[in-house]
Amino acid sequence: MPEQRLFLKSEDGTRYVRLRPLTQATMLVGCSLFIGWTVIVTSFFLIDTISAGNAREQSVRQQLAYQTRLNDLSQERDHRAAEARQAQERFALAMDQVSDMQTRLLDSEERRRELETAVDVIQTTLRRTIEDRDEARDQVAALQGEMLAETGTLQTASSRQEELERTLSFIASALQDTADERDGASVLVAEAEVEIDRMQFEAALTAERSERIFTQIENAVTMSMEPLDELLSSVGVPTESLINQVRAGYSGQGGPLMPISMSTSGESPDRLSLRANEVLASLDALNLRRIAAEQLPFSVPVDGSFRFTSGFGYRRDPINGGSRMHSGTDFAGSSGTPIVATADGVVAFAGRQSGYGLMVEIRHPFGMETRYAHMSRLRVSEGERVSRGERIGDMGNTGRSTGTHLHYEVHQNGTPINPMNFITAGRDVF
Numbered sequence: 148m149p150e151q152r153l154f155l156k157s158e159d160g161t162r163y164v165r166l167r168p169l170t171q172a173t174m175l176v177g178c179s180l181f182i183g184w185t186v187i188v189t190s191f192f193l194i195d196t197i198s199a200g201n202a203r204e205q206s207v208r209q210q211l212a213y214q215t216r217l218n219d220l221s222q223e224r225d226h227r228a229a230e231a232r233q234a235q236e237r238f239a240l241a242m243d244q245v246s247d248m249q250t251r252l253l254d255s256e257e258r259r260r261e262l263e264t265a266v267d268v269i270q271t272t273l274r275r276t277i278e279d280r281d282e283a284r285d286q287v288a289a290l291q292g293e294m295l296a297e298t299g300t301l302q303t304a305s306s307r308q309e310e311l312e313r314t315l316s317f318i319a320s321a322l323q324d325t326a327d328e329r330d331g332a333s334v335l336v337a338e339a340e341v342e343i344d345r346m347q348f349e350a351a352l353t354a355e356r357s358e359r360i361f362t363q364i365e366n367a368v369t370m371s372m373e374p375l376d377e378l379l380s381s382v383g384v385p386t387e388s389l390i391n392q393v394r395a396g397y398s399g400q401g402g403p404l405m406p407i408s409m410s411t412s413g414e415s416p417d418r419l420s421l422r423a424n425e426v427l428a429s430l431d432a433l434n435l436r437r438i439a440a441e442q443l444p445f446s447v448p449v450d451g452s453f454r455f456t457s458g459f460g461y462r463r464d465p466i467n468g469g470s471r472m473h474s475g476t477d478f479a480g481s482s483g484t485p486i487v488a489t490a491d492g493v494v495a496f497a498g499r500q501s502g503y504g505l506m507v508e509i510r511h512p513f514g515m516e517t518r519y520a521h522m523s524r525l526r527v528s529e530g531e532r533v534s535r536g537e538r539i540g541d542m543g544n545t546g547r548s549t550g551t552h553l554h555y556e557v558h559q560n561g562t563p564i565n566p567m568n569f570i571t572a573g574r575d576v577f
Contacts, residue, residue: 442512450486505521
């Protein structure tokens with residue numbers, strides 16, 4: 148790089164600037180660094196643009212798959228509920244049939260005991276009549292002996308003979324009537340035994356049908372209860388505590404199914420009644436779990452396209468830097484995207500709060516609360532009752548926020564819980 152001179156001509160004269168080799172090298176290196184920096188920054192922007200486009204497409208695909216999964220699970224839940232209702236109807240019909248059969252068996256047993264009593268009475272009467280007949284025969288024989296010994300007048304003997312003949316005729320008639328009654332009772336006993344055999348056969352068939360019905364109902368209850376138990380246990384909420392609170396709120400008329408008791412005399416219930424009580428207890432437990440699951444915030448709070456931008460836990464503060472606790476989950480989307488309630492509840496707060504911006508707080512059963520922050524518009528007011536899936540506001544960028552998104556929190560008894568535990572668990576049921 149030889150020394151160069153740059154001449155500058157003006158009205159006052161001509162001047163020149165000397166460019167030494169070191170100056171030329173410095174300018175060349177500076178220009179090269181500037182051009183290289185420009186190329187690198189431009190490539191970074193292009194890579195970020197391409198990656199953002201792929202991420203958006205992937206998010207849309209995941210959202211479509213998630214919606215499809217939700218629809219399939221909703222249909223499966225409705226199908227299971229319909230099967231449970233049908234099983235309960237079949238169970239009620241079977242119990243009516245069993246009750247009718249037991250009533251008929253009791254009536255037949257009562258008739259059999261009455262017939263046995265009647266037969267015993269007839270046999271006793273018959274024995275007494277036979278004894279009277281034998282005694283009458285002995286008297287006839289004694290009178291005949293007196294007549295032969297001529298112990299009385301002819302008129303007296305003849306009168307006694309006629310009287311004895313009338314007595315024997317009466318006794319014979321009574322014996323014939325008793326024999327007829329005995330034969331009729333024997334026929335009735337035979338008919339009763341045939342009827343008892345037939346009813347015992349029908350009772351055996353009914354017991355077999357009841358066994359199949361009970362087995363189907365028990366299998367249906369078990370298959371329906373397992374996903375609900377997994378759902379409640381996966382979110383870290385004490386299942387027994389929830390069930391006890393639901394039972395306390397639904398213990399009046401029309402609440403849990405009451406056990407069956409078929410004995411009115413204080414006797415212990417039979418095996419069928421005990422099994423029916425167990426099935427009813429299982430149905431009651433299933434119903435309590437279903438009520439608890441319907442009242443917990445398992446739904447997604449955004450009704451539209453979105454992507455997860457920040458999870459629950461410690462993270463770097465996007466505004467001031469440093470590590471801070473993030474007590475919720477962030478869902479990024481376009482401004483105005485509908486925000487919906489994740490469970491039934493009552494609006495405890497609806498307004499502007501420092502840091503949260505426009506926020507809605509909903510109070511749910513079991514000490515659960517959900518918060519929806521940074522919204523651009525509120526569509527509910529304090530004290531209003533909302534349902535799962537009802538629109539409560541629009542996504543925005545109010546409060547302490549770096550962009551349009553929803554900050555969603557779940558609290559139990561004032562303690563924040565990871566919302567993704569509920570959302571992930573709800574994908575398998577709702």
